[in-house]
Amino acid sequence: MEWNRVIPTFTNFNKTSSTFFTLWEDPQDDYIEFDRKYKQLIKKYAESKGVLPQFDLPPNVFNVSSIPWTHFEHFSSNSKISENQLTTMLTMAKYEQYSSKLLMPITVQAHHGIVDGYHISMFIDRLQDEMNK
Structure with a gap:
């Protein structure tokens, strides 16, 4: 199977309940526009109590995850119960200054x-x- 485009999904943190939920946003040609829409989306669902407040995920997604509270050398969220073993996942951690x-x-x-x-x-x-820019 080949997708002409893939849609990023990302977790967000409900600060009131200390729980996470998954959101998704259509890709944009321009990063600034994507960032603007992303910020609107997380504000809209900031107090969400459901795991998927936008309801069904599109079938052509990849996961973007972040652990901004800590630095890591390796991270894996492999799970035998995952329904879709083909879904790609990116996980980023806290950035730190080194030299x-x-x-x-x-x-x-x-x-x-x-x-x-x-x-x-x-x-x-x-x-x-992109990060060097």
Whole structure:
């Protein structure tokens, strides 16, 4: 199966109940526009008590996760109960200054049936280029 576009899903934190929920947003051609829509979305659902406040997820998603409270060397959320083992997941941690550089750990979990190490390295290189701007 090949998707012409994939949709990012991301968790958000309800500060009142200390629980998480999953949101998704259509990709945009412009990062500034995506960021604006993302901020509107998390504000709209900030007090959500349901796991999926937007209801059904689109079928062509990838997960973006963040653990901004801590730094990690490795993270894995492998689960035998996951329905879709083909869904890619990106997990980022707290960024920290090391010498004159800011470092942010990122873990990419992807099924080898849909992506190779080459494609992940292309993603990492592009992410680094964007963060250097």
